[in-house]
Amino acid sequence: MSLRATARIAADAGGGLPLLVSDGPLALRRTRAPEPYTRVTVVGAMSAPLGGDRLAIETAVRPGARLLVDAAAATLALPGRSAEPAAYDVRIDVADDGVLRWLPEQVVSVEGSHLRMRTTVELAPTARLVLREEQVLGRHGEPPGTLATRLTVRRAGRPLLDQELSFGPGAPGGWDGGAVLGGHRATGQLLVVDPAFADKPVETRLLGEHAVIAPLAGPAALVTAVAPDALVLRRLLDTALAALAPF
Template identity: 75%
Template sequence: MSVHATARIVATTAGLPVLESDGPLALRRTRATGPYTRVTVVGAMTAPLGGDRLAIEADVRDGARLAVDSAAATVALPGRAAEEARYEVRLRVGEQAELRWLPEQLISAYGSDLRMRTVVELAGSARLVLREEQILGRHGEAPGTLATRLTVRRAGRLLLDQELRYGPGAPGGWDGGAVLAGRRAVGQLLVVDPELADKPAKPRLLGETAALTPLAGPALLVTAVAGDARELRHVLDEALATL
């Protein structure tokens, strides 16, 4: 039987008036360092499976600072239902608010079929650090089918709209020399900060398989591929530290 669940977070300058777990998505307030309120997503059961419909919503109200991470990687697995699983992340960040969205990796296990969609709405003075990492297959296995889309709007204007597809259901060439070249870890780091309007980042390579790209707005995007999850995290962590 498929699972339909939506977990919700509302952060204000006074705390977390809404912290609502649902189904396999358990939310826990955890100890934080610095000015952020921290929430950790804990998997309460195996998910997403085929046919599941999961969502997380986070609303960071004006002036609030929220950091969200997860206790473990999310593993997309095949289920009894023949249809694909869907996982949506919906984020809103208000004026002078900050969100650090730093979950663990998403692993696309063999035989799985997952559609993941992340939609972010930012106020003009909002700040965002968002990391996404996809691991294509567990150790020694081929990946499942994975499609991800990241859409970000700032002050009502489109900042980024990017879609990626991997695995048996993806168009041919996704694993070729011009894309992954046999690598099985891919990730991106998005930074949105009004200060980048006056000091825009310069495009540059970060090692052999990562690049920094300034966006048409006060934002930058780091994209990377790697041989495994550990190598990918190292590249993105180094990029974040330098930024």
């Protein structure tokens, strides 16, 4: 039987968490964090998402709040009894002077799985954001399942980024070719939105052999990387994070 679950987070200035609601496999735990952040860790309470599951996390960062959301382990997209694809939606709203660091672990696309992920972010004009996404295509020695992801970010009601990626069986041709992954099995992106970039945008530059830092048309920077495995990918994105997001 397919699963339906929606977890909810709301963070206030001063460290309050007026809303912290777990649901199904999405167990939320308040964990220790360096000041001035409040930290919530997503703990997988059961195997999910399976085929046909519908999971979601809704997060509201209220004015002046600083929130760090991470995860205890990678998310494994697994085949299930249903032939329907699984869906995992992340919906984020960051108010003025709010700061969110959204740093989950990798999504691993297991052979035979089919997952559609959608992340939608609404940012106020003075909000700041760090958002990391990492996709690992197959466990060690296996081909990937089908994975489709879309990241949509709006700032002050205007589009900042709308990016869609598809990998694995059924994805448009060429996803594993030299112009996309080039045979690599880990890919990811790091988005940093900071009003300070309006006066001093980042410069486009390479980060190693297979990663690039580029400014967006707005106070933001996007890092895109491919790597042979999850460990190398994380090192690339951590290097970029340290350079781009001192907050």
